[in-house]
Amino acid sequence: MPNWNKNIGLLSLVIIVSLFSEKVYGIDHVTFRRxxxxxxxxxxxxxxxxxGGQMVMTANGHYWLITAEEIIDSxxxxxxxxxxxxxxxxxxxxxxxxDKYRVTHTDHFVICHNTTDHYAKWCGLLFESLYExxxxxxxxxxxxxxxxxxxxxxxxxxxxxxYERYSRAELGDATxxxxxxYSQKTNRIAFYDLTGVDKEYLGKKVKFRTQIRHILKQPxxxxxxxxxxxxxxxxxxxxxxxxxxxxxxxxxxxxxxxxYFESPNxxxxxxxxxxxxxxxxxxxxxxxxxxxxxxxxxxxxxxxNTRCANSETAADAYAEAWALTHYLFKKREKDFIPYLKExxxxxxxxxxxxxxxxxxxxxxxxxxxxxxxxxFLRYVSRLR
Numbered sequence: 001m002p003n004w005n006k007n008i009g010l011l012s013l014v015i016i017v018s019l020f021s022e023k024v025y026g027i028d029h030v031t032f033r034r035x036x037x038x039x040x041x042x043x044x045x046x047x048x049x050x051x052g053g054q055m056v057m058t059a060n061g062h063y064w065l066i067t068a069e070e071i072i073d074s075x076x077x078x079x080x081x082x083x084x085x086x087x088x089x090x091x092x093x094x095x096x097x098x099d100k101y102r103v104t105h106t107d108h109f110v111i112c113h114n115t116t117d118h119y120a121k122w123c124g125l126l127f128e129s130l131y132e133x134x135x136x137x138x139x140x141x142x143x144x145x146x147x148x149x150x151x152x153x154x155x156x157x158x159x160x161x162x163y164e165r166y167s168r169a170e171l172g173d174a175t176x177x178x179x180x181x182y183s184q185k186t187n188r189i190a191f192y193d194l195t196g197v198d199k200e201y202l203g204k205k206v207k208f209r210t211q212i213r214h215i216l217k218q219p220x221x222x223x224x225x226x227x228x229x230x231x232x233x234x235x236x237x238x239x240x241x242x243x244x245x246x247x248x249x250x251x252x253x254x255x256x257x258x259x260y261f262e263s264p265n266x267x268x269x270x271x272x273x274x275x276x277x278x279x280x281x282x283x284x285x286x287x288x289x290x291x292x293x294x295x296x297x298x299x300x301x302x303x304x305n306t307r308c309a310n311s312e313t314a315a316d317a318y319a320e321a322w323a324l325t326h327y328l329f330k331k332r333e334k335d336f337i338p339y340l341k342e343x344x345x346x347x348x349x350x351x352x353x354x355x356x357x358x359x360x361x362x363x364x365x366x367x368x369x370x371x372x373x374x375x376f377l378r379y380v381s382r383l384r
Contacts, residue, residue, distance in 0.1 A: 044057045
């Protein structure tokens with residue numbers, strides 16, 4: 001899952017008064033003090049609040065959310081802001097991590113890893129396949145999806161310990177239960193090899209296909225592939241303009257799209273090949289949930305993020321989000337695509353109230369949610 005809730009306390013100070021800035025040229029320099037430490041960041045101001053708070057994107061794609069009270073100094077120069085290219089990202093990553101890490105490049109990703117080169121290559125093939133299918137599906141349906149401005153960063157760790165050391169600063173204790181995540185703050189995705197097989201090949205010479213077949217035969221392989229695709233889908237969505245980072249997008253649709261893409265296909269060489277397959281694990285979960293599903297389930301899913309964000313209800317909520325997204329793509333596409341276009345207009349840090357969420361959904365799918373729900377459930381009951 002993406003790291004949606006980091007800095008939520010900070011967001012609440014800015015959310016009501018945030019204004020989106022269209023400034024493209026010039027580099028903004030902001031010096032601020034937080035937790036006894038003075039920091040200066042330089043980049044592009046993405047959001048400037050009426051009270052003086054700022055959200056600044058630096059050249060490596062990181063977002064810094066700074067309250068007015070923290071700012072010591074702020075000024076702009078006339079230099080042209082530009083995001084790092086793949087070589088600049090590689091240089092920064094190798095400086096940040098130890099000399100045990102290497103960098104692998106693909107057309108749209110920069111992969112920093114201490115795994116084997118074969119494992120990094122396999123992940124790169126998965127991500128590029130996803131990238132191609134994403135643009136084919138959504139661009140082919142008339143949605144505006146842009147080519148990414150700069151390569152997207154992927155971190156691959158050869159052990160859970162290395163992964164937790166990196167991710168704990170953002171995920172806290174949740175690190176123990178999350179095998180991969182996308183961060184809106186850093187615009188990176190990070191994973192470790194859940195199967196544990198890759199470490200067996202470190203320093204050994206073996207054919208690429210032999211190693212990957214061994215990984216994909218492991219019991220944990222389906223979950224690994226699903227997580228890799230799921231988090232990379234979040235990353236591509238938020239870098240292609242379909243959604244904006246830190247926009248108040250309903251979690252059910254953000255996660256629904258990711259789970260729509262994630263379903264593995266272990267019959268294929270790389271473990272995945274296309275979005276929209278019936279997601280067996282999500283379907284089973286939804287049918288279990290259906291035994292005690294409340295009549296207003298769709299309404300509560302649409303209205304707020306609570307069910308998706310709460311660890312006790314998230315599994316059922318994600319399953320329903322998958323089922324709902326599958327239904328909308330397959331049976332209500334002519335209404336779903338305009339709805340996705342509507343959501344793509346939402347700007348960073350602007351609140352999306354419960355009533356607005358419900359009103360927008362009804363605008364595209366009708367006022368009678370009871371009738372909608374019955375049609376939705378009939379569709380899901382026929383899935384196999």
